Amino acid sequence: MSDVLTLLSEWMPQQRWYVGGAGEPQLELIGSYELEPAAEDPGLRLITVALVRDHSRQPAPLYQVPLVIRDVDGQVEALGFIGPIREHGERAALVDGPHDDAFARALVRLIADEAEASGAVGADGQPRVRVYGQPMPGAKAGEFVRSRVLSGEQSNTSIICELQDENGDAAVPLIVKLFRTLHAGDNPDVTLQTALAATGSLHVPPTFGQVSAVWPDAQGGQAAGHLAFAQEFFVGVEDAWRVALRAAEGGEDFTPLARALGHATAQVHATLRRVMPTVEPGQSDIDLATQQMWRRYELAVAEVPELREYASEVERVYALASEAKWPTLQRIHGDFHLGQVLAVPDRGWVLLDFEGEPLRPLDARNAPDVPARDVAGLLRSFDYVAGSLSLQAGYEVARDWADAARAAFLEGYVDELVEEGEEARRGMTDEDLERILAAYELDKAIYETIYEAQFRPSWLPIPVAAVKRILGIEDAPEVDDEADALTEAE
Ligand SMILES: Nc1ncnc2c1ncn2[C@@H]1O[C@H](COP(=O)(O)OP(=O)(O)O)[C@@H](O)[C@H]1O
Ligand SMILES: O=P(O)(O)O[C@H]1O[C@H](CO)[C@@H](O[C@H]2O[C@H](CO)[C@@H](O)[C@H](O)[C@H]2O)[C@H](O)[C@H]1O
Helix, strand or coil: CHHHHHHHHHHHHHCCCCCCCCCCCCEEEEEEEECCCCCCCCCEEEEEEEEEEECCCCCCCEEEEEEEEEECCCCCCCCCEEEECHHHCCCEEEEEHHHCHHHHHHHHHHHHCCCEEECCECCCCCECCEEEEEECCCCCCCEEEEEEECCCCCCCEEEEEEEECCCCCEEEEEEEEECCEECCECCHHHHHHHHHHHCCCCCCCCEEEEEEEEEECCCCCEEEEEEEEEEECCCCCEEHHHHHHHHHHCCCCCHHHHHHHHHHHHHHHHHHHHHCCCECCCHHHHHHHHHHHHHHHHHHHHHCHHHHHHHHHHHHHHHHHHCCCCCCEECCCCCCCHHHEEEECCCEEEECCCCCCCCCCHHHHCCCECCHHHHHHHHHHHHHHHHHHHHHHCCCCCHHHHHHHHHHHHHHHHHHHHHHCHHHHCCCCHHHHHHHHHHHHHHHHHHHHHHHHHHCHHHCHHHHHHHHHHHCCCCCCCCCHHHHHHHHHC
8 A cells, every 4th residue: 555655645635625734744554355346347457435634734634535446548537537557557657536436336225235345454353444335225227338537626526327227218417525524423414305305305315325434533432424425416516506697797687586484494493403403592502602713703803913903892792692592503514605506407596515614623513503594694695796796896785685585585484484473483583683683794704704714715805794794893094195195285
């Protein structure tokens, strides 16, 4: 594996999913698992998935790195080619697994067959990594035809698998999402979407299955978690961000679609409340939630110093929220924005990516939470539509469009709550709801300032303007020196 780690040290920093560290990667192979080839494949030597810890960052992230070793003819520099790997033979090449059909085919087979996989054994004679495929009851996959990696800005790697039925006709395709950074514990993307799909909800894609594993943790014990999740892939659909952006650009009325999204969101919340654990909040839960918001504000101040001057206004919004009556805590989406919603013909709005905010610890993302976090996320997203168009135009545009979309979304959400009856409201007044929503919207905008400062600095003005708007802070009018001088001269 030494050659492999040398190649990976150069290759991983160029990958979108690599979170980076101080200087060169310091990679440690903590284990691996091997997949059985699922078809005849003459040049194929090995399908292996390396679990690699990178000590150049603390705490050291653990990456899942699927690799294929195969013989190639001549000098290839194809997509997915990592480098030559002489220890496996003269013609052997190391290939990024997701770009090689052999890996995707074997992974789909592992899930469909409810099979297990493992790799090298440790000092105790036991495999260091054990992997389990688990299909959704009743899920059926066709014959594998070919696969491709989904392009785009992704923190994970998704593989689209084309399949066919026994007559050779196209069958429902799958999207297999490989989690690149592994965490001990349930991945909410898997548990929440599987639970929703099991109820027959149309607001998530049908689940095909999952891959989970046990691996050695950094303390000499064992960790367990999810490695991959497979769902039905909707071909040729657009996400709500694109649909909304186009509508805003063209000045089209988006309110019916926003209202329907409000309904869908409330229905997903209602289902999660029914099938996943809930908690009645005590004052200590409320205080903890608002303390976390405040802590986030402090982190944001370190990234975006201009936020420091709004401390007293921020404190007041959180204090008002902590005096309100809060709803039942329940599982929610956790990082809801328009890019996480697909417009699927004959199905309506379909929600994706229930992983929660990538910057929050996994145990917090797995705990029952406040549904207003999701509502606030979507409200912020409509503001981002207007904000991103304004950045292009150089002046404020689509503000009325965003205000109308926000109002319609909220109306759709509340209508659905009313349908559910008084119980869902737990005696909360409109004022309670408003105070809580204001706190979560502010908290989301503050989260976004950190996110944009770190990953997309040119968009930072969007959430900074939102923080000011939510706090009711007016920009000081620009002083027009010439006009002032004229007035003085008169
Ligand atoms: N079931 C699906 N059908 C069609 N497209 C999908 C599906 N699942 C994901 N996508 C597309 O893949 C993108 C990334 O998926 P997502 O789950 O958000 O991954 P990530 O956590 O890496 O951002 C989505 O924005 C969407 O465009
Ligand atoms: O989709 P991810 O889970 O990676 O979410 C992260 O990235 C999002 C950006 O892609 C970011 O969302 C912010 O920008 C969106 C427009 O690109 C906007 O619709 C969202 O409202 C806004 O929050 C998200 O916050 C971040 O966690």
